[in-house]
Amino acid sequence: MATEYxxxxxxxxxxxxxxxxxxxxxxxxxxxxxxxxxxxxSLNNDINDWRSVKQIIHEFYIEGIIVPxxxxxxxxAAISGFLDFPSYQLTEYGEKVVNETEYQPYDPDGYLRRIxxxxxxxxxxxxxxxxxxxxxxxxxxxxxxxxxxxCAAEKAVLLLIEVFGDSLTNPQNKAVFEKETNTFIIxxxxxxxxxxxxxxxxxxxxxxxxxxxxxxxxxxxxxxTTRNDAGHPSGNIIEKETVHANLLLFPIFCKRIYGLxxxx
Numbered sequence: 001m002a003t004e005y006x007x008x009x010x011x012x013x014x015x016x017x018x019x020x021x022x023x024x025x026x027x028x029x030x031x032x033x034x035x036x037x038x039x040x041x042s043l044n045n046d047i048n049d050w051r052s053v054k055q056i057i058h059e060f061y062i063e064g065i066i067v068p069x070x071x072x073x074x075x076x077a078a079i080s081g082f083l084d085f086p087s088y089q090l091t092e093y094g095e096k097v098v099n100e101t102e103y104q105p106y107d108p109d110g111y112l113r114r115i116x117x118x119x120x121x122x123x124x125x126x127x128x129x130x131x132x133x134x135x136x137x138x139x140x141x142x143x144x145x146x147x148x149x150x151c152a153a154e155k156a157v158l159l160l161i162e163v164f165g166d167s168l169t170n171p172q173n174k175a176v177f178e179k180e181t182n183t184f185i186i187x188x189x190x191x192x193x194x195x196x197x198x199x200x201x202x203x204x205x206x207x208x209x210x211x212x213x214x215x216x217x218x219x220x221x222x223x224x225t226t227r228n229d230a231g232h233p234s235g236n237i238i239e240k241e242t243v244h245a246n247l248l249l250f251p252i253f254c255k256r257i258y259g260l261x262x263x264x
Contacts, residue, residue, distance in 0.1 A: 003041050003049050006109035009056050011039050013107055016065070016090065017098040063106065063138060064240075065094035105247045108134035115251050119258050123159060126152045126254070137247065142238045143230040149246055150227020153220055154186050156257045160264075161193050167264040190220065197260075208259050216260075219253040222246060 015035050032053065041049065060066045069087030090098065097104075103111050111134060116122060129152035136145035161181055168174040180192035194217060201209035223246050229236040 003052070005052055005056075006107075008041075008049065008052050009059075010107050010110055011036065011041070012053065012056050012060070013098060013104065016060070016094070059138070060094075063140070064091055065097050065106070066090055100248075103248055103251055105134055105137055105244055108138070111247075115254065118251070119255060121258065122254070123155060125155050129155065130250075133247065137240075137243055140240070142240055142243050145243050146226045146230035146238050146246070149243070149250060150223055150231070153223045153227075153250065153253065156254050157186065157190055157193070157220060160257050160261050161189055163261045163264045164193060164196070186224070204260075204263065206259070208256070208263060212256070215252060215256045219249045222249065223253070 015032065018035075036049075036053075057066075061068070066088045069089045097106050100106075103114060105111060108131065112127065112130060115130070116127070129148045133145050133148040133152065136142075136148060165174065165177050165181065168177055177192060177196070181189045183189060197216070198213065201212040203209070204212075226238065226242060226246055230238050
């Protein structure tokens, strides 16, 4: 039975990390079958697994994580000037990718599994947008990825706005808040929430108010600004590193949002 593609990809990222102590040294995929045997996956038993492994290696090349290394001449110590797999080297960007210690955008299943584990009640709509974000990011569709991540962040904020409004007990305050948030423009909705949330930050329990301006206001602004740059025909260039950084910030933002949702 063939192994799930996402499982093979996760293990291959681990392989690169384990074999990248010196990214400038000559590396080969020579012992890759043995590595997978240790993972209770035998690449000798299913031709589809081996084909998937080769495809994933090619994806790593397209994604800029690895480049072909100088070809080692058989039975000699000579290294030719040609670039050829199975010899490879990590790129500078690839070093950062494989050494990512927490959320790994290049491992979509692992990223989603982790955020679901840390936020069990996370909304399905947020997860769907995150899936699109991660898939587009890997394929270098950066405009789309930035827009999808912005949608995921906006959905989280909309959920908090709804819960916060429901928590208001004063009828007059509640009516004013509902009027201010009765718009399709997310900036106005969010501003109505933030001007009420910021003053009570120090009164929130369990350190929930710590760095609230950075974790909620600043991160949301960063993700929303990138989304707007990508979603409007401005001609602005969206760098891969920017989307990558936003994907690492999103779980921090989302966990605090859900902490506030639970509180209110």
